[in-house]
Amino acid sequence: xxxxxxxxxxxxxxxxxxxxxxxxxxxxxxQTLACKRISSILQTYTPIIYSVPLLVRMLKDxxxxxxCSILLPAYFVVEVLASLIPAVSLWYSGQLLRxxxxxxEARTVDTTxxxxxxxxxxxxAVAMRFLKYSRDCMMPxxxxxxxxxxxxxxxxxxxxxxxxxxxxxxxxxxxxxxILLRLLSCLLVLSTVxxxxxxxxxxxxxxxxxxxxxxxxxxxxxxxSLARYVVWAAxxxxxxxxxxxxxxxxxxxxxxxxxFVAGNFSEHISARFREASxxxxxxxxxxxxxxxxxxxxxCLSITFIIREIxxxxxxxxxxxRVVKNPMTTPLSLASLILIKQVFDPFxxxxxxxxxxxxxxxxxxxxxxxxxNMENIRxxxxxxxxxxPENQQSLANGICIEFRNVSFQYPGRDRCALRNVSFKxxxxxxxxxxxxxxxxxxxxxxxxxxxxxxxxxxxxxxxxDIKTLKLADLRAAMSILFQDYSQFPLSMRENIGLGNPALxxxxxxxxxxxxxxxxxxxxxxxxxxxDTYLDCLVYNYHGDLPEGTTTLFGHPVDSSPRNVxxxxxxxxxxxxxxxxxxxxxxxxxxxxxxxxxxxxxRSLVSETESSAGMLLFDEPSASLDPTAEHGLFERLRxxxxxxxxxxxxHRFGNLTxxxxxxxxxxxxxxxxxxxxxxMKKGGEYARIWNLQAKSFIQ
Ligand SMILES: Nc1ncnc2c1ncn2[C@@H]1O[C@H](COP(=O)(O)OP(=O)(O)OP(=O)(O)O)[C@@H](O)[C@H]1O
Numbered sequence: 001x002x003x004x005x006x007x008x009x010x011x012x013x014x015x016x017x018x019x020x021x022x023x024x025x026x027x028x029x030x031q032t033l034a035c036k037r038i039s040s041i042l043q044t045y046t047p048i049i050y051s052v053p054l055l056v057r058m059l060k061d062x063x064x065x066x067x068c069s070i071l072l073p074a075y076f077v078v079e080v081l082a083s084l085i086p087a088v089s090l091w092y093s094g095q096l097l098r099x100x101x102x103x104x105e106a107r108t109v110d111t112t113x114x115x116x117x118x119x120x121x122x123x124x125a126v127a128m129r130f131l132k133y134s135r136d137c138m139m140p141x142x143x144x145x146x147x148x149x150x151x152x153x154x155x156x157x158x159x160x161x162x163x164x165x166x167x168x169x170x171x172x173x174x175x176x177x178x179i180l181l182r183l184l185s186c187l188l189v190l191s192t193v194x195x196x197x198x199x200x201x202x203x204x205x206x207x208x209x210x211x212x213x214x215x216x217x218x219x220x221x222x223x224x225s226l227a228r229y230v231v232w233a234a235x236x237x238x239x240x241x242x243x244x245x246x247x248x249x250x251x252x253x254x255x256x257x258x259x260f261v262a263g264n265f266s267e268h269i270s271a272r273f274r275e276a277s278x279x280x281x282x283x284x285x286x287x288x289x290x291x292x293x294x295x296x297x298x299c300l301s302i303t304f305i306i307r308e309i310x311x312x313x314x315x316x317x318x319x320x321r322v323v324k325n326p327m328t329t330p331l332s333l334a335s336l337i338l339i340k341q342v343f344d345p346f347x348x349x350x351x352x353x354x355x356x357x358x359x360x361x362x363x364x365x366x367x368x369x370x371x372n373m374e375n376i377r378x379x380x381x382x383x384x385x386x387x388p389e390n391q392q393s394l395a396n397g398i399c400i401e402f403r404n405v406s407f408q409y410p411g412r413d414r415c416a417l418r419n420v421s422f423k424x425x426x427x428x429x430x431x432x433x434x435x436x437x438x439x440x441x442x443x444x445x446x447x448x449x450x451x452x453x454x455x456x457x458x459x460x461x462x463x464d465i466k467t468l469k470l471a472d473l474r475a476a477m478s479i480l481f482q483d484y485s486q487f488p489l490s491m492r493e494n495i496g497l498g499n500p501a502l503x504x505x506x507x508x509x510x511x512x513x514x515x516x517x518x519x520x521x522x523x524x525x526x527x528x529x530d531t532y533l534d535c536l537v538y539n540y541h542g543d544l545p546e547g548t549t550t551l552f553g554h555p556v557d558s559s560p561r562n563v564x565x566x567x568x569x570x571x572x573x574x575x576x577x578x579x580x581x582x583x584x585x586x587x588x589x590x591x592x593x594x595x596x597x598x599x600x601r602s603l604v605s606e607t608e609s610s611a612g613m614l615l616f617d618e619p620s621a622s623l624d625p626t627a628e629h630g631l632f633e634r635l636r637x638x639x640x641x642x643x644x645x646x647x648x649h650r651f652g653n654l655t656x657x658x659x660x661x662x663x664x665x666x667x668x669x670x671x672x673x674x675x676x677x678m679k680k681g682g683e684y685a686r687i688w689n690l691q692a693k694s695f696i697q
Pocket of ligand 1: 412437438440441442649
């Protein structure tokens with residue numbers, strides 16, 4: 001079978017070579033070494049060339065930041081000056097060399113010239129120090145402004161990407177430009193100085209050659225860069241290894257903790273892990289580690305050997321030169337030292353242009369992703385018509401109709417809903433029931449336009465849902481999803497978000513909390529409505545006085561997991577409440593504060609009702625019967641004439657009051673009121689009786 005477009009076709013043996021490394025299967029594109037080398041060079045430079053428009057855009061964006069418009073050009077001027085000073089120093093070194101040559105020949109020295117050169121050297125050193133100081137002052141501010149700018153930008157486009165990428169990118173760019181400038185200026189001066197020396201230029205060219213290609217100074221990175229740029233993929237089907245990874249996840253993921261502890265899994269899991277590990281033996285490691293051993297043999301590659309030869313070539317040429325013409329040896333030796341002086345800084349890993357170019361390519365691809373995010377079009381296309389025409393009408397509910405709606409989730413072969421048709425009149429209470437996976441939540445997803453139907457039409461107040469402005473549509477409904485999340489904000493803000501228009505009105509927030517049965521337990525929290533259950537802000541600290549156990553109200557934990565960026569932290573998420581409280585709240589907070597958020601949306605402001613339709617996806621899944629009864633009662637009273645849709649697989653209280661029950665299983669199997677469906681004696685009646693019976697027993 002042929003691979004799909006875009007798929008990595010590892011079965012194509014003509015293109016990919018298969019190697020077995022331990023438990024891993026490595027597939028590498030078949031290429032000759034020369035091809036690999038060329039493709040490696042192309043892969044390094046091409047993205048950078050393609051990224052020129054992106055860099056221009058970035059530069060414009062950064063220059064548009066008020067405080068950067070002067071600071072950035074000033075920073076570059078300082079950097080350029082700093083990078084030119086070594087060349088000026090070099091020029092004076094060259095002149096000193098000539099002076100020495102003159103002294104050797106004439107046996108006299110021109111003191112004015114000597115003083116002039118010495119003074120110039122000192123001035124260069126002082127200027128360098130001053131420029132470095134200016135650069136160190138500017139850099140942190142520049143980083144901060146750029147970081148703030150992109151922070152805001154990312155937030156606006158709702159993108160969460162690795163923030164440090166931006167700082168690294170502009171620093172990397174500046175560094176590469178400066179190194180190139182420094183290298184070129186030094187090269188220019190060196191060539192001028194060496195012009196008149198016998199074989200001087202040859203020595204310069206030979207020394208420079210090794211820096212021209214993107215090879216790393218150690219030779220080891222050459223191997224690394226091959227692995228990085230050549231098409232390859234590695235996978236493992238080793239069941240024991242997959243099992244071991246699964247067990248590790250089970251142990252480390254806190255969301256499994258409760259079941260882990262309650263199920264008394266620890267002994268079984270340890271035994272299972274040991275057993276799997278013993279079966280695999282020493283190969284039970286991730287691919288990069290295993291591959292590292294393998295890559296050592298590449299250190300004997302031809303590229304590596306050529307690189308080493310080129311490194312010693314200038315010395316060989318110099319030796320031949322001495323043999324040929326021993327009289328000029330002292331000066332040639334001085335030239336060689338001068339050349340070495342110039343190139344040595346560039347050969348260190350820090351200055352390696354090749355590794356920096358590779359780093360730049362990576363940073364550019366991250367940055368491109370951020371800019372691309374802004375261009376991503378939503379699959380759900382926004383409508384143009386305002387909704388509702390008359391805000392007051394929301395108080396009387398919204399009418400919803402599904403006409404032959406089918407829906408398939410992206411990447412799924414099966415329909416989640418097939419040919420579904422029903423109509424809920426304005427102000428009606430509808431309960432959607434069905435077994436797990438029957439499509440109940442999908443109906444709510446389609447009404448809130450998280451997805452659009454694959455086929456069929458949804459009408460809202462007799463208008464095609466796709467024509468309505470998305471923001472208006474969503475403002476007109478309040479949704480409580482099964483997996484509603486607790487935002488890392490204060491309790492007040494968590495509830496307030498249910499209705500941003502009223503979020504600042506404290507009495508409304510309290511009323512919503514009361515209706516959600518959350519007011520009492522929130523009041524008991526250490527900071528009441530200002531309590532953060534998920535505190536994502538850390539306090540940082542260095543050495544603390546002997547015996548310090550708490551800092552800013554948080555326990556001090558000096559274990560390595562509390563070290564961020566080399567600095568100790570306190571105040572891990574959720575630390576603002578005690579573990580005991582957290583445990584107690586874990587059972588309550590999800591349902592209570594979230595239902596409070598829903599109540600918040602249902603609250604009516606002075607002039608108008610903000611939602612005309614309330615959607616609930618399994619709102620009572622983890623509530624006990626008393627709490628469930630209370631919740632439904634309050635919701636029923638509060639809803640007034642608004643349309644309300646519940647999705648649930650618990651038949652009970654609610655279905656009896658419903659104007660319309662939809663029993664679905666991919667499609668609508670039965671619909672009607674409770675009495676009608678009971679009379680019909682179908683699947684709804686069967687399950688109702690089953691649930692009622694178990695309750696009575
Ligand atoms: N995001 C998704 N991507 C792919 N498939 C999905 C997605 N969400 C649901 N499905 C699939 O669509 C079908 C219907 O799911 P849906 O969540 O609507 O059922 P449900 O009746 O609400 O189930 P439950 O009672 O378990 O919540 C299921 O087969 C489910 O696996």
